[in-house]
Amino acid sequence: MTKKKIVSRSTRVDADKQKRKAEKGTREKYQGTFEAEWTCTSCGREHIPGSEKICPACSNPRQTGEDYREPDSGHEYLSKEKLADLGVDPGQHLSDETCRYCQAKIKPGTQVCPNCGASLADTGYNARRCPACERETNELICPGCGAETVVKPKRGELDLKKVRTVKKLGLAAVLGIGGFLVLCLAAALFLLIPKDKPALVSAVSWTSTIELERYEYNRHEGWSLPEGADLVSSTMAVHHYDQELTGYVTDCSWEQQVSGYEQVCDMEQVCETVSVYDYTETICYDDGTCDDIDHYRDSTECHDETVCSDEPVYEQVEVCREVPQYVDVPVEQLSYTYDIWEWEPVDPVTLTGSTTTPAWPEVPQENTIQEAQDGRSQECEVTLVTEKGKTVIYQPPCYDLWLYEEGTEWKVRTAGNEVLDIAPAE
Numbered sequence: 001m002t003k004k005k006i007v008s009r010s011t012r013v014d015a016d017k018q019k020r021k022a023e024k025g026t027r028e029k030y031q032g033t034f035e036a037e038w039t040c041t042s043c044g045r046e047h048i049p050g051s052e053k054i055c056p057a058c059s060n061p062r063q064t065g066e067d068y069r070e071p072d073s074g075h076e077y078l079s080k081e082k083l084a085d086l087g088v089d090p091g092q093h094l095s096d097e098t099c100r101y102c103q104a105k106i107k108p109g110t111q112v113c114p115n116c117g118a119s120l121a122d123t124g125y126n127a128r129r130c131p132a133c134e135r136e137t138n139e140l141i142c143p144g145c146g147a148e149t150v151v152k153p154k155r156g157e158l159d160l161k162k163v164r165t166v167k168k169l170g171l172a173a174v175l176g177i178g179g180f181l182v183l184c185l186a187a188a189l190f191l192l193i194p195k196d197k198p199a200l201v202s203a204v205s206w207t208s209t210i211e212l213e214r215y216e217y218n219r220h221e222g223w224s225l226p227e228g229a230d231l232v233s234s235t236m237a238v239h240h241y242d243q244e245l246t247g248y249v250t251d252c253s254w255e256q257q258v259s260g261y262e263q264v265c266d267m268e269q270v271c272e273t274v275s276v277y278d279y280t281e282t283i284c285y286d287d288g289t290c291d292d293i294d295h296y297r298d299s300t301e302c303h304d305e306t307v308c309s310d311e312p313v314y315e316q317v318e319v320c321r322e323v324p325q326y327v328d329v330p331v332e333q334l335s336y337t338y339d340i341w342e343w344e345p346v347d348p349v350t351l352t353g354s355t356t357t358p359a360w361p362e363v364p365q366e367n368t369i370q371e372a373q374d375g376r377s378q379e380c381e382v383t384l385v386t387e388k389g390k391t392v393i394y395q396p397p398c399y400d401l402w403l404y405e406e407g408t409e410w411k412v413r414t415a416g417n418e419v420l421d422i423a424p425a426e
């Protein structure tokens with residue numbers, strides 16, 4: 001089936017519709033489909049209805065170039081049933097079929113050309129064919145020979161392959177134009193991809209730290225006496241202040257208050273946007289029919305309305321309030337000065353080395369010195385040199401430092417200066 005073909009367009013203004021309004025946003029309305037007409041160039045017969053594909057005067061079929069046109073006089077819209085009889089789908093308006101043998105124009109869906117009697121394949125909306133007699137139909141059983149029909153190949157498959165080929169060629173052209181930029185970008189991304197590099201251990205180092213506490217006799221002040229503390233002195237002191245009500249004072253001020261309401265009316269312009277009939281367009285197609293479509297345009301309509309509202313009326317009123325008065329009253333509590341033995345942090349001890357066996361510093365053997373709880377920490381570092389002379393720093397767990405003897409070979413994966421993975425060289 002050939003694609004929709006528009007053969008003519010015309011516009012007119014229908015005086016009876018000039019003030020017609022539609023729902024806001026309406027752009028066009030389909031009114032109906034009516035029959036077009038054509039003129040036979042063989043014998044000159046005019047006003048041949050679009051549904052007739054053969055001239056009633058000379059019996060010549062409608063030929064290419066004998067286009068349909070809108071009738072000169074009035075017309076009536078065709079019903080759905082009539083359109084179906086004519087083989088017309090107003091939603092698509094597919095063109096008349098053309099006989100491949102005599103080039104005559106024939107109604108869509110015709111199986112046998114009425115002009116030359118040829119059997120026509122792949123016509124109308126027929127989606128199946130009979131493998132026995134090659135008849136086209138939409139039925140599961142062939143109405144001609146009774147054989148079971150099969151689905152025809154989908155229309156447009158070959159064209160789709162061509163389209164895909166064109167798309168591939170278009171893509172190749174785009175890649176050719178931007179190929180250099182793409183290659184440059186790919187090279188830059190390649191340099192950022194983590195890679196494995198062979199490297200040798202050139203040095204190791206470690207630092208061990210132990211946090212210490214000293215037992216000291218310190219003096220403190222507080223509102224309570226801890227257990228085991230030695231009291232030095234105690235005295236009454238202000239702990240906090242309470243607010244105490246002493247009385248009230250009258251505070252007066254002038255305020256605006258609503259004393260009533262009055263109705264206030266005014267004229268207000270109210271506008272709304274509506275779709276208003278503009279013109280009617282007639283479109284004729286190469287299937288022997290024409291459509292009437294009403295076009296609408298947005299129009300803003302305004303009118304004045306009386307709008308009334310109840311507005312408040314205010315008056316000045318003196319308002320007096322009793323405001324409470326407070327004073328701050330100190331509250332005393334016993335304060336203590338005391339001495340107490342306690343463990344206080346002091347400088348840690350640290351030990352560094354460059355062997356593969358980290359050690360801990362010695363804690364001073366004094367009764368007043370002890371190791372703080374969870375106070376031990378170690379940091380270990382391995383220096384590697386790649387075959388290109390680049391130095392890479394890796395911080396392994398200290399319990400694995402013994403693996404990294406100086407001169408041992410490793411495979412290192414890095415991203416920038418960060419070591420992502422390390423493994424013994426194969």
